Amino acid sequence: MGLADALPIAQLQERLIDSFLAGRKPTTVAAYRRDLEDFRAFVARQPGAAVYAASIDRVVLELFGLAAGQANALALGYRADLLTRGLSPATVNRRLAALRSLVQLGRTLGLVGWSLEVENVGSAAYRDTRGPGHDGVMAIIGKAEDRGDAIGVRDTAIVRLLHDTALRRGEVVSLDHAHYDAEAATLAILGKARREREMVTLPDATRAALDAWVGVRGAWDGPLFVRLDNAGAFEGRLSGEAVRLIVRRLGAGAGVPARPHGLRHSAITEALARTNGNVSAVQGFARHRDPRVTIRYNDNRDDEAGRIASLITEG
Incomplete structure (x- = not known):
């Protein structure tokens, strides 16, 4: 046969x-x-x-x-x-x-001899790349810290990771305790469209927030971020939707409209500002495969279109 x-x-x-x-x-x-x-x-x-x-x-x-x-x-x-x-x-x-x-x-597989030729619809991607801004993020972190309980400690660490290291919410919820090296202050994250984890070094403030959460959580194997019931008991891995709701709730409490990806937007925009628009360096920080994505952030930060419009209307 x-x-x-x-x-x-x-x-x-x-x-x-x-x-x-x-x-x-x-x-x-x-x-x-x-x-x-x-x-x-x-x-x-x-x-x-x-x-x-x-x-x-x-x-x-x-x-x-x-x-x-x-x-x-x-x-x-x-x-x-x-x-x-x-x-x-x-x-x-x-x-x-x-x-x-x-x-x-x-x-x-030889099952069809044609292709679908229907094109995508036009989309102005990354129109809002600024996010809540540095002050807004600090207000959100402050709101989480004000809780003073286990949920507040967990949420502070989550917001820090979303902003300080520009992680996506899927990258955050996929983390296990084993992916955090406290001594080296590194996280092994599974990035978007990646098959292997890559190391991200944590800033001091982010490391302190994560250490505080691990101190509450304990060093047992399993998901790094877990759900907590009203009594503070752990109930399994936190979902991406739960992270979205956490950020939205904290933002509402701080008077700042917020979503997880907005915190990432703020981080990338702030990184470009503090590196004087160093697209190459910030591309690595943001883990963008295509530099054109990072360039969009830079253009929006500088408002190049607005600057050119002003130039051509000058007398």
């Missing part, structure tokens, strides 16, 4: 979703599953299509059975549906990217 007999096309199709998601981070898997489920629900709403949309796998089989024009027309209709629902350009583009990636895998 040859390889083609051992792996017939039908089995490749059945395993396509699993193959597509294999090796990805749990948060990425969950996001892609939501995106593909949204596409399935869209297909199910089409006249006479409900029977073909019982599952994501079935929808994929039907999609791959379409001609190139039909498939692209369906994807174009999906794009229009996403926009009609008022979803952000980032969400629309991520869902279209998930669909294109799935079709590309189908091409790689």
Whole structure:
């Protein structure tokens, strides 16, 4: 029996979703599953299509059975549906990217001979890259410290990491105690789209906040940041959504609108200000793969567009 007999096309199709998601981070898997489920629900709403949309796998089989024009027309209709629902350009583009990636895998496996050509929608990325600013962040930290209990100690350490080292909330909640080297003052973080952890050195204030939390938490193995009930008992790993709510609550208490990524924005903007716009150095601090992302922060910090507008209107 040859390889083609051992792996017939039908089995490749059945395993396509699993193959597509294999090796990805749990948060990425969950996001892609939501995106593909949204596409399935869209297909199910089409006249006479409900029977073909019982599952994501079935929808994929039907999609791959379409001609190139039909498939692209369906994807174009999906794009229009996403926009009609008022979803952000980032969400629309991520869902279209998930669909294109799935079709590309189908091409790689020889299951389809066409590609989806539907383009992303325009998006002005990183329009607000300033965040709450240094004073705002300090007010948020002060609000956490004012609690004076275990939750306050934990939340202070979280806000410090989000700002002082520009961590993303997913990077924070993925940390285990074993990833913190207190003696060296380093954290082994799993960055965005990374498969291996990298070391981040902590400033003194951040290290002190984290040491204070570990003193409350204890040095046992497991998630570094955990949920706490009203009695102060630990209840498992803190979620990214919980971090979002913590930052929003602290910001509201300090009179500063805040979200986790806004703290990262503030850190990057402040780093550019204090290094006199050293994009190369701040790119490493922010762990941006593409320097153009860091440059956007720098342009927004300097308000280059506003400066040029002023120049051309001078007498």
